[in-house]
Amino acid sequence: EKGNFEHFMLKEIHEQPQTIRDSLRGRLNIEQNSITLSGLDSIADKLRDASRIVIVACGTSWHAGLIGEYLIEELCRLNVEVEYASEYRYRNPIVSPNDVILAISQSGETADTLVALENAKQQGATIFGIVNVVGSSIARIAHAGAYTHAGPEIGVASTKAFTAQLAVLQLIALKLAEIRGSISAGLFRTLLRELDDVPAKVEWILENQIEHIKTIARRYEDARDFLYLGRGYNFPIALEGALKLKEISYIHAEGYPAAEMKHGPIALVDEQLPVVFVATKDPYHEKIVSNIQEINARKGKVVAVVTEGDETVTDLAEAVMVVPQAHEIVAPLLSVIPLQLLAYYIGVERGLDVDKPRNLAKSVTVE
Numbered sequence: 001e002k003g004n005f006e007h008f009m010l011k012e013i014h015e016q017p018q019t020i021r022d023s024l025r026g027r028l029n030i031e032q033n034s035i036t037l038s039g040l041d042s043i044a045d046k047l048r049d050a051s052r053i054v055i056v057a058c059g060t061s062w063h064a065g066l067i068g069e070y071l072i073e074e075l076c077r078l079n080v081e082v083e084y085a086s087e088y089r090y091r092n093p094i095v096s097p098n099d100v101i102l103a104i105s106q107s108g109e110t111a112d113t114l115v116a117l118e119n120a121k122q123q124g125a126t127i128f129g130i131v132n133v134v135g136s137s138i139a140r141i142a143h144a145g146a147y148t149h150a151g152p153e154i155g156v157a158s159t160k161a162f163t164a165q166l167a168v169l170q171l172i173a174l175k176l177a178e179i180r181g182s183i184s185a186g187l188f189r190t191l192l193r194e195l196d197d198v199p200a201k202v203e204w205i206l207e208n209q210i211e212h213i214k215t216i217a218r219r220y221e222d223a224r225d226f227l228y229l230g231r232g233y234n235f236p237i238a239l240e241g242a243l244k245l246k247e248i249s250y251i252h253a254e255g256y257p258a259a260e261m262k263h264g265p266i267a268l269v270d271e272q273l274p275v276v277f278v279a280t281k282d283p284y285h286e287k288i289v290s291n292i293q294e295i296n297a298r299k300g301k302v303v304a305v306v307t308e309g310d311e312t313v314t315d316l317a318e319a320v321m322v323v324p325q326a327h328e329i330v331a332p333l334l335s336v337i338p339l340q341l342l343a344y345y346i347g348v349e350r351g352l353d354v355d356k357p358r359n360l361a362k363s364v365t366v367e
């Protein structure tokens with residue numbers, strides 16, 4: 001039930017401190033400085049010898065996969081490809097018994113993902129499922145897996161399932177890095193603590209930013225288009241922010257890597273266009289600040305997600321949404337929260353049925 005919340009989507013956004021904790025529980029152990037993932041242990045040999053990892057998913061789960069790619073590439077020094085299941089299943093991909101396929105799916109019933117996995121399994125690949133719904137078709141076809149433990153997600157637009165997927169991907173990347181010996185003891189310890197701190201930081205965002213995000217939503221609810229830009233780990237968050245807005249508010253929105261803006265989208269910028277920058281403090285920060293200046297120079301309306309205490313962007317933006325400081329590797333778990341809230345409140349302001357957006361189904365079991 002919705003309890004005190006007006007919609008399931010809002011309830012599920014608010015559940016995230018708990019659902020992220022649930023994804024980490026029994027797996028992340030700070031005292032022992034260790035990660036336990038029994039599903040991963042069962043294919044540890046395959047993973048140690050894997051020539052590459054292929055991540056297969058659709059929609060929001062595909063966005064989680066993009067972040068998984070960056071994580072595994074950086075921490076495990078392993079080749080990763082991320083595929084839309086619908087493309088992968090039809091284009092005669094090269095699959096070998098040395099491939100490990102990570103399938104990401106909230107419902108575990110997405111038809112394209114399921115068939116892509118069946119094909120890869122037939123060709124000898126090892127399938128690892130990152131699935132929310134226990135006992136679902138994708139969970140059953142996988143050789144091994146790790147459930148996301150987000151609980152039932154009723155809102156059609158995925159929120160808590162996404163952050164749970166990110167939490168599990170972080171655990172997988174860290175554990176695999178440990179197995180492969182590709183991470184320093186210092187960074188391993190730091191990232192375990194960073195991950196452990198995420199739920200409290202999500203709580204902070206929910207306690208301190210909502211009223212402010214509501215006013216931002218009122219200010220931009222009539223915009224016709226939005227652009228979302230981010231770099232590095234925040235690039236997939238820009239894609240996810242844009243997808244949430246499209247689904248919930250029916251406003252056209254596009255996500256792009258911030259630097260790609262010059263290769264086309266900048267032509268759209270005028271005084272009507274809100275441009276949402278995911279501009280948290282990370283090694284690319286200076287670059288994104290200069291992208292923000294370029295939008296300003298063309299009179300676009302800049303809205304930015306920034307790190308608490310960082311004032312660099314404040315004067316360049318019409319509005320900022322603040323998230324707590326965090327290591328860039330766990331930062332996407334925080335920066336997505338204001339974007340979920342922004343999409344939600346814009347949808348509500350426009351009087352839409354945010355839990356059941358038109359034309360969408362919770363799980364796409366037909367292709």
Ligand code: F6R
Nearest residue numbers: 059060061105106107110157158
């Ligand atoms: C977006 C959304 C969809 C799903 C996609 C994959 O909010 O919900 O894009 O992410 O249909 O669904 P699963 O994860 O169930 O395979």
